[in-house]
Each structure stands twice: as structure tokens, then as C-alpha cells.
Amino acid sequence: MTIQFNDESFRDDYTFHNSDWAIKRFPFPFHEDSYMYSVNMEQHKGGPEGSVYEMRFDVDEHYVSEMKDRALVLDQDPLRCQSLPHMTLAGWDLLELIMVSKSEDYPDLFELHRNGNQWRWINKPMGIDHSFTFMDETTLPYGPMEYITRQAQGDFVVLDQRDEMLWMDAGMVTTQADWSLDFDIGMNFFEWHAPVPKAHEMGIFKRALKFLLNIQQGAPARRLNWTMTVNPLLDTSPENYHQWGIQKTTLTPENIGHKQHLRVELQTFFRLPRSNALVFPIRCYLCSFQDLMTAPKWGRRLHRVIRDLPDELATYKGFIDNRPMMLDYLSQFDDGLPTSAGVWPDLETEPPLAK
Amino acid sequence: MSKFEFPKSIASRPVWGTLEPRQGEHHLMIADAEGAEAVLDIATPDLMAKTHLIYIPKGTDYVERLQALNPAQFYEGPSYEAALQRIRRVLEDAHMGLQVYLTGTEGMMGQAMNEVMTVGLPHTAIQTEHRGSAARRMQCVHCKGITEDVEVDPFVCSHCGLNLFVRDHYSRRLAAYQGVRVDAEDHGNLPEPKGIYE
Ligand code: HEM
Numbered sequence: 344m345t346i347q348f349n350d351e352s353f354r355d356d357y358t359f360h361n362s363d364w365a366i367k368r369f370p371f372p373f374h375e376d377s378y379m380y381s382v383n384m385e386q387h388k389g390g391p392e393g394s395v396y397e398m399r400f401d402v403d404e405h406y407v408s409e410m411k412d413r414a415l416v417l418d419q420d421p422l423r424c425q426s427l428p429h430m431t432l433a434g435w436d437l438l439e440l441i442m443v444s445k446s447e448d449y450p451d452l453f454e455l456h457r458n459g460n461q462w463r464w465i466n467k468p469m470g471i472d473h474s475f476t477f478m479d480e481t482t483l484p485y486g487p488m489e490y491i492t493r494q495a496q497g498d499f500v501v502l503d504q505r506d507e508m509l510w511m512d513a514g515m516v517t518t519q520a521d522w523s524l525d526f527d528i529g530m531n532f533f534e535w536h537a538p539v540p541k542a543h544e545m546g547i548f549k550r551a552l553k554f555l556l557n558i559q560q561g562a563p564a565r566r567l568n569w570t571m572t573v574n575p576l577l578d579t580s581p582e583n584y585h586q587w588g589i590q591k592t593t594l595t596p597e598n599i600g601h602k603q604h605l606r607v608e609l610q611t612f613f614r615l616p617r618s619n620a621l622v623f624p625i626r627c628y629l630c631s632f633q634d635l636m637t638a639p640k641w642g643r644r645l646h647r648v649i650r651d652l653p654d655e656l657a658t659y660k661g662f663i664d665n666r667p668m669m670l671d672y673l674s675q676f677d678d679g680l681p682t683s684a685g686v687w688p689d690l691e692t693e694p695p696l697a698k
Numbered sequence: 699m700s701k702f703e704f705p706k707s708i709a710s711r712p713v714w715g716t717l718e719p720r721q722g723e724h725h726l727m728i729a730d731a732e733g734a735e736a737v738l739d740i741a742t743p744d745l746m747a748k749t750h751l752i753y754i755p756k757g758t759d760y761v762e763r764l765q766a767l768n769p770a771q772f773y774e775g776p777s778y779e780a781a782l783q784r785i786r787r788v789l790e791d792a793h794m795g796l797q798v799y800l801t802g803t804e805g806m807m808g809q810a811m812n813e814v815m816t817v818g819l820p821h822t823a824i825q826t827e828h829r830g831s832a833a834r835r836m837q838c839v840h841c842k843g844i845t846e847d848v849e850v851d852p853f854v855c856s857h858c859g860l861n862l863f864v865r866d867h868y869s870r871r872l873a874a875y876q877g878v879r880v881d882a883e884d885h886g887n888l889p890e891p892k893g894i895y896e
Contacts, residue, residue: 422842523839529871530710537710538867581839581878585860588882664883 348407359575369630370395370607372567374686376647380542382550387565399444416517422525426513433501434488436615441491497626518577518627520570540655560614568608571662575629599672600633638688642676702832710868714828722797725749728810732830733802734760741767789817801827805835808873837874850891852880
């Protein structure tokens with residue numbers, strides 16, 4: 344299908360919106376009526392047609408506006424994109440991976456023409472037609488990682504692998520759930536995960552690291568993570584938290600349906616060929632509560648998950664104060680009926696709200 | 699009593715050890731404030747005869763006792779920043795086998811550790827021991843400015859003036875903990891500052 348790109352904002356007047364198409368394909372993260380951390384990883388080898396899992400790098404209606412938002416963030420704070428000196432080769436690897444994947448998966452939107460190291464990259468939605476020499480930084484306006492991730496939705500962290508450990512040595516991070524690349528750069532897997540409650544004690548990070556170290560080229564993996572965001576604000580950074588934190592207090596019973604967003608990250612993991620680095624794209628999807636409630640199954644389930652979530656997780660995710668108001672709202676959409684297994688909305692088979 | 703028992707914390711937080719005299723022809727000790735006591739504890743005439751000792755008193759009065767140990771070289775610096783060029787110069791000549799001892803405040807040890815790692819010495823050649831103040835070197839996540847020797851939580855960023863709470867999340871690259879606006883969700887509502895470990 345051809346995508347109609349929205350003209351929308353993720354700040355100030357917040358004109359962000361999801362079409363019916365985007366709502367139906369929203370990566371709802373709960374496969375059952377409760378949630379706890381787990382090593383929830385699977386192969387990233389496609390998914391149902393039209394789903395966010397189908398392509399290696401999903402492109403959707405928010406693409407062009409998200410890239411404008413990223414450019415704004417970088418203008419104000421160049422530290423959101425950093426690469427330690429030894430990571431340039433990995434940047435080229437990433438540029439190649441994204442250009443090849445997008446041109447193969449979306450031939451009507453992206454083209455890549457390669458003649459030896461002479462490459463021509465055409466990005467139609469962003470109006471880019473650029474010839475450059477692969478592996479020659481002087482032929483790009485930015486470093487290779489920055490160049491390509493200014494044209495790809497989601498954050499990107501590039502991990503160096505050495506001493507049986509992953510090191511956060513480069514990244515483009517402007518749509519993060521409240522963590523700082525500038526602070527975390529150079530840390531290892533256990534260090535940057537240090538603030539997460541419970542998961543260390545549960546052994547999750549040890550097992551997850553083992554899995555990641557063994558990811559092979561051509562066999563990417565994926566997982567989902569989620570949190571809550573008031574207003575469709577992409578840049579929930581710690582850097583700007585002194586400005587956006589106050590927005591959490593603007594929720595009211597009247598506006599919660601359109602202000603409160605479930606924020607889901609589709610996280611994927613790809614081994615890069617030349618550098619042996621691992622790239623970790625973190626793609627952020629936002630959906631308002633009222634849009635989620637259009638799928639009766641999601642309404643029932645979200646209520647139960649949020650109600651039963653341990654306080655430590657609600658605190659870490661930053662919505663413990665707003666949880667009672669969320670539950671008042673969500674309980675209207677929970678009639679107590681059972682829900683089908685799995686994440687899909689099952690619109691045809693799940694009963695309408697009996698309330 | 700200059701030894702402080704840090705409570706158990708998260709994985710990014712540094713863990714400091716206890717100095718022990720090591721074998722070797724060359725030793726570099728960098729100490730500040732009460733770190734002097736850890737040096738005095740391990741000093742032997744033989745060890746000190748092969749030791750370059752760099753010491754930043756920070757208002758304490760250990761200098762005479764340290765000098766009495768007769769280190770091969772002794773330098774007293776008025777601040778870490780002032781001593782830094784000298785530390786770098788000494789590390790330039792560092793060869794494999796140099797034993798490094800860092801002791802005193804977390805802020806000094808964290809920064810000096812980075813200098814030592816930069817010249818490629820293996821971390822097995824570095825020992826640390828915390829002594830004295832448990833104050834923290836803090837980075838404001840908003841303006842990126844560093845505030846040294848923070849003893850209370852919350853504190854005022856010495857650069858942008860925001861009131862920040864003291865996190866345990868620690869960056870070895872910055873040798874600093876993270877400070878985040880404490881009243882971000884309720885402007886002006888400032889908790890009474892308390893000692894960090896109170
Ligand atoms: C190598 C790629 C990965 C990177 C770069 C990464 C990065 C991060 C970062 C920066 C945070 C925020 C920590 C903070 O509060 O400051 C986080 C949270 C978390 N990570 Fe990862 N992570 C990676 C892989 C994984 C994997 C494979 C798992 C598998 C279980 C995982 C599980 C989690 C969990 C459970 C949280 C807490 C999320 C929440 O409750 O909202 N991470 N990760």
C-alpha cells in the first residue's frame with residue numbers, strides 16, 4: 344500500500360494522530376492479562392502482512408514528521424547523537440543495513456543504486472537524492488550513523504562487543520523513554536540497565552546478554568517494551584525532563600482519553616557484518632487510550648494489566664501518581680469477560696463491550 | 699573514622715576496594731584528603747622508596763606525615779584540576795608493571811581512574827580505596843554542568859541553578875552521578891535537603 348504521511352507535531356500543539364490503519368497495527372504489548380519483566384525475545388523474521396513486524400525497519404504514516412522532530416531535537420542538543428571514535432565502521436555497517444533493507448522492503452519509497460563504492464540513495468518521502476562514496480566520510484554531510492538515522496524512525500544504539508560484553512559506544516537517541524545517551528555512553532550492558540528494578544534479581548539481564556552476544560548476522564531478534572506518556576511527546580528525555588515533567592500533572596478525567604498514551608517500543612537486534620557490532624533500533628509507537636479502547640480486547644486487558652502491575656514497575660515507568668485516574672478511566676472498558684490469548688486485537692472474534 | 703560503609707546499590711555504582719602493597723619497581727599513588735590514611739596504612743620504607751605520591755589535602759593536615767614516609771617523589775596539589783596536568787605527564791611515562799593506588803574521595807578516584815585507563819594500563823594494575831567524605835561528584839542531566847563534592851540531596855546545580863535530586867546511576871566516563879530536577883512535576887515544591895546517605 345502507499346502510505347499517506349501525516350503532517351503533525353510531537354510537541355507544543357501536539358497534532359500527532361493515528362489513522363484507523365495505524366491503530367489496528369499498533370504493537371499492543373500484552374499477550375495476556377498481566378505483565379512482568381521476562382526475557383521476551385524472538386526472531387525478527389517478518390510477521391503478518393501490514394503489521395509493524397513485517398519489515399526489517401517499519402515505515403509508517405508518522406515517518407516524515409518524526410524525522411522533522413528529530414532534526415529539531417538535534418538542533419537544540421547535538422549530544423543526542425554521539426559515536427566514540429572506534430565506532431565509525433559500525434556506522435557504515437548500519438547505513439548499509441538500513442539502505443539495503445528499506446530499498447528492498449519499500450521499493451516505491453526508497454532506492455539504492457550501487458556501483459562499486461559509488462552509491463546513490465533516493466529517499467522519496469524526505470526528498471533526498473544523494474550520491475556518495477561508501478566508506479568515505481567526506482562525501483556525507485554527517486557521520487554515517489547520523490546521516491542514516493536522521494532518515495530512520497526510532498532511536499538507534501550501536502553496541503561494541505568485546506570481552507563477552509556489550510558496550511554502548513554510539514547512538515542516535517531522541518525518542519527515548521527517559522534515559523540519557525550522553526550519560527550512558529561507554530557503559531556496559533549491566534551498568535546502563537542499573538536503574539531497572541527487579542530484573543537484575545530475576546536474572547533477566549544475564550540471560551538476555553547471553554542471547555544478544557550470540558546473535559548472528561542475518562538472524563535479527565526483537566522484543567517489545569512499554570511505558571506511559573502524557574501527550575504524544577516523542578522526546579521524553581531526562582535532558583528536558585525539567586520542562587516536560589509538569590505535563591504529567593495536566594491529566595484530568597475529561598482529557599485522559601486523548602492525552603494519555605501507551606508508549607510501545609519495538610526493539611530489534613541486528614549483528615553488523617564488518618564491525619561485528621550489534622545495532623539496537625528502538626522504535627517508538629504511541630497510541631492514545633481512547634484509540635486503544637476501539638479494540639474491546641485491548642480495553643479489557645489494559646485495565647487488568649495496569650491495575651495489577653507491581654508498584655515498583657509503575658514507579659519506575661513514572662505513572663504511579665496517575666495510576667488511579669487511569670484505572671477510573673480504563674475500568675469503564677472492562678466488563679470482566681475473558682480475553683483471547685496473544686497480542687492481536689481480534690476485532691472479528693472478540694465480543695463487544697457488554698457494559 | 700575515615701572508612702565509610704556504602705549501602706548496597708545498583709550495578710552502575712562503583713565499588714571501591716582496600717589498598718594492599720604490591721610488588722613492582724614503580725608505584726604511583728594519588729590521594730586526596732583522608733586518602734592519606736590509606737597511604738599511611740600500607741606504607742613501608744621499601745614501597746615508598748619506589749613511589750611517586752601525588753596528594754591533594756583539601757583542607758586536611760596529613761602532608762607532614764606523608765612527607766615523613768620519604769616517597770621517591772612527592773607532590774602536593776591545591777586541587778585535582780591543578781594536579782591533573784602533572785598526573786597526565788607522569789602517566790605518559792607509565793610502563794607496563796606500574797602499580798597505581800587511588801584513595802580518597804569518589805570524585806577524585808573516578809577521574810583519576812579514567813586518566814589511568816586512557817594510557818592503556820590494565821585495570822588489574824589499579825587499586826582503589828575510599829576514605830573520608832562520601833560526597834558525590836554530580837552531573838546535572840539538564841545543563842551537563844558538574845558540581846563537585848555534593849553532600850546533600852537535593853542540591854542546587856552550581857551551573858544552571860536547578861534543584862536536583864541525587865541518583866545512584868553513575869557514569870565512569872564522566873566520573874559522576876546523575877542529578878535530575880527534583881521539582882519537575884511540582885515546580886517549587888522542594889524537599890528539605892538531607893545527607894545523601896541519611
Ligand atoms: C543491547 C541492547 C539494549 C540496550 C541498548 C538497552 C537499553 C536500555 C536502557 C537505556 C534502558 C533504560 C534504563 C534506565 O532507566 O536508565 C533499558 C531498560 C530496560 N531494558 Fe534494555 N536495552 C537493551 C536490551 C535489552 C534486552 C535484550 C532486554 C531483555 C529482557 C532488556 C530489558 C530491559 C528492561 C526490562 C528495561 C526496563 C524497561 C521499563 O520497565 O520500562 N533490555 N534498556
